[in-house]
Amino acid sequence: MEATLTRPTACCCRALTSSALTSSSSTSRLAALSRPSLLSGVRQKSTKARHKAALNIPPHPTFFADRSSEDHIIFNPPSSAPSVFHTPFKFLPKSDPRRRAMFDAHLFASSVTTKFANPTSSSESSSTAPTAEDLPKVLERDDPMAKNHSLTKEDVEEMRRLRLEDPVNNSVKSLAKQFGCSVMFVMMCVRAPAEHREKVHVLPHQAARERWGPKKREAREARQRRVEMLMKGEL
């Protein structure tokens, strides 16, 4: 089989084995990457070859570690997203026998809720149920404390009056800031007059849209398609 190898393939094989065995060549390449002259400069025709060569990084040395000496686990396929067919504890109906079986485990150390290593918490807290500090941090916009749920009917009416009177100065954002609620809530409460919507949101966008080139148009369409695919679970 070796005899039938064509010449370029043989070259590749030799290059691969040499890079695997001798770390000197790989380190020199990595050193070349960090050379400021290559990375800081603008890419020109004269420097194109050097740039490409610098990007040609060999695989990480751990891929070539001597595996005969120690036992280790290879995750192949690598760790994946949890299956949707695994019903979380909270979603099990009251009558389900799994609920009773999982209850004890859930009380002390849940198998459903993943525990995350927290350097500030002590080691004994990991054996008990996760506290609020153990959980990862909340994304900003989902923080329930950040929203103001104490708006009264009068507040809402005031908001509507302001928006309908002067939609230019009382924008959705400024009203949200003024009343301490989300932008979405303002939009749920009141809709700007039709002529304002036409003037501010439709006409300027139409003019801008007509100036778009094919690339921008395609990029926008692709973005919309990606959202559709995401909602279908294809992405």
Added chain:
Amino acid sequence: MKRLRVDRWTGQLLVASSSRPATPGVAAALRSRRCLSTTTTTRHQSAVAAEAVAPIYENAENVAPSDLRFPPLDKTLPANASSLPSPLPERALHSPKLAALHARLTLSPKIPLQTLARALVDASADPNPQFNNSNLAFVGQTLINYHASEWFMMHYPRLPMEVLYAAMKGLGGDPSLNKVAMSWGIEAAAAPGGEVDPGLLQFSLESTGDSILGFGYKRSEVNKLQNSKWRRGVASRVVLDNDFGEIVSRNFGVKHDGEEAEPTEKDITSYGNAVKRAISQKAHANCMRAVVGAVYTHCGRDAVKSFIKAHVLSRTIDLSKLFEFKHPTLELAMLCSREEFEPPVARLLSETGRLSRTPVFVVGIYSGKDKLGEGSGASLEQARWKASMNALKAWYLYSPGEDVRMPSDMLEEDAKPWEPAYIDIGEIISR
């Protein structure tokens, strides 16, 4: 729900006889058939035994010299075979293809070859309901859809109606039953006629038969629905549309303004255009349903249940891919408020390459201290959507287990008393 006359389901299939037609319409159809044939040969549909009148067979020596260019395919072909729309039922006993199909499906010997031959005649080939498979296919379709819907309801009690419709179509719809029929080795005749082998599936590509298969009402606003995108809510689909939530339409493959659907250039392949492929698919599926109906007619309830389980319910269908959401975060928040869980919040579990071109964020959706779902995406927003979609799917795809009892299990003798199954209270948002 429309009421079924169970006592009238299949009784008439077995006693069907051309000498005493049930309705005047059928009698007229038969009279016209006799005029068409102009010979003494009469067709009898008798599934009990082959006691029919022996047909007059053509003598090979009587063939005129000019006809020798196209010699008869079968020596035992009756004289007027080509004038009939479908092969005579007696010829079923001499067809090797039919016998092979019967043996391949390991059908019970109680099912005669004549019935199997009748299951292979589509309504488009022979409009006479006493000789085509429309009655058998109706029974078969009802049974398949009953068992499929029962299986989904018991195994996945929280499925939304739209997903249930899609899943039902995935098991009992035309495309999948077409595949079952193909896997059984059912081959189609090039054109229907009395002279073709009764072991071949016979249907016409020119016209679809006007047999009624399945339930549903024809909507008066069907043109508006097709052309101007009127809303068709799930509630009206449940009441008006067919078992798969599709609009009931008699003119198949034809646009509703009366013109025939013009096949586009993309549709035309070496296998014909899309309309013809759909007609073929429907004929194969109806044939498969008719075989199920034949099993029920001759062997009974238990036999057809195991037959459907083996051939239809055994097919795998990935329910998690049938979902499509519009506002997943809103839907999840409504679910949590309905079930009185803590409002869902998104928490960032891990991330990599936030400032790079290809970042990955892993976001988990939590209600209180419980994680409901987890998803990864290239932006925080995408990951949050994905995590809420996964949480919703985990809710909808709850299953009480593999070995749930079906309501139809209660029909067996000495069955244990029924324990109420888990039923969900309904949809989270109306669609």
